[in-house]
Amino acid sequence: MSNRRLALLEFDMGWSMWLTEAHLPFHIGRHPDNDLRNSSNCVSRKHCLLDLRDNELCIIDTGSSNGTVLHNQVLQNQELPLKDKTCVLLSDMMIWITPCDHQGYLIQEEALKTFTGSHEALAMNHGVCLVDICDSMQIGLDEVNHISQMLRATIIGREQEKLLLLKHMGDGYLAVFDSSLPAISAAKRLLNWQATSNENMFSANIRVSLDSGITHPSHGHDRTGLPICRAARIEKTQKRDIEIPGNEIDKLKPYNRCVLTSNMSKVLDTTVDERYTFIGKRMLKGFANEMHSIYQYNN
Numbered sequence: 001m002s003n004r005r006l007a008l009l010e011f012d013m014g015w016s017m018w019l020t021e022a023h024l025p026f027h028i029g030r031h032p033d034n035d036l037r038n039s040s041n042c043v044s045r046k047h048c049l050l051d052l053r054d055n056e057l058c059i060i061d062t063g064s065s066n067g068t069v070l071h072n073q074v075l076q077n078q079e080l081p082l083k084d085k086t087c088v089l090l091s092d093m094m095i096w097i098t099p100c101d102h103q104g105y106l107i108q109e110e111a112l113k114t115f116t117g118s119h120e121a122l123a124m125n126h127g128v129c130l131v132d133i134c135d136s137m138q139i140g141l142d143e144v145n146h147i148s149q150m151l152r153a154t155i156i157g158r159e160q161e162k163l164l165l166l167k168h169m170g171d172g173y174l175a176v177f178d179s180s181l182p183a184i185s186a187a188k189r190l191l192n193w194q195a196t197s198n199e200n201m202f203s204a205n206i207r208v209s210l211d212s213g214i215t216h217p218s219h220g221h222d223r224t225g226l227p228i229c230r231a232a233r234i235e236k237t238q239k240r241d242i243e244i245p246g247n248e249i250d251k252l253k254p255y256n257r258c259v260l261t262s263n264m265s266k267v268l269d270t271t272v273d274e275r276y277t278f279i280g281k282r283m284l285k286g287f288a289n290e291m292h293s294i295y296q297y298n299n
Contacts, residue, residue, distance in 0.1 A: 040091035127183025
């Protein structure tokens, strides 16, 4: 059996391994005799495997009860050729799989769009994205766990190297990126995921908020800063909270929407993406007597 490299497997706990032909078939599941074992009851005994089909590396669902959850779809008794970097979610474990070409070199992704605006101060700001599952107490625990897994992978997308913090908040996530644009991209992915969530088996209503500014390291891997506080305060904004309404306040959605601050609207102004609506102004708890402008992103 050849030792030709087929893919790089990266795990969110910080280690990685090269997958070669000698490892195939590579079984993943709860049973101890799997090549990679996850003991969670959410993972089937024989969950999925990696193997070659027509000389192409594929991920194959082997009849797992909940399907094999990827960052953009769910496989059920299906196989998927791996042509791009793909994330597999196994309860509280994530595996990123980057396939290799036939010479054993990693397939390079297209360069991600970077900030090229003229406002250097904005370019240096961190991007904060907060997502909340609406009415999570009325949803079954298993479904909340599945939705959380999908949200986690959707936030990260292919920008894990730009993340400064990804924190589970019980019924949502707080993400801090090293600049503003990745946070905007994460919000777009979340809204797009929600719009197709029924097709992906997990129907969920979410609220997303964005802010831009400087954050600072805190205890452990945590971070603090005004952008995090503002994003948390504006996330649940409803029409009744607006004290000085804008002309288009009636366009504010109760959920499945993204609201943002004036800081983030300035970031959008420096790009070709200016699709946002001014909703109005409101006071925010903990911010003295300052009025804050609230905008809604028009996805």
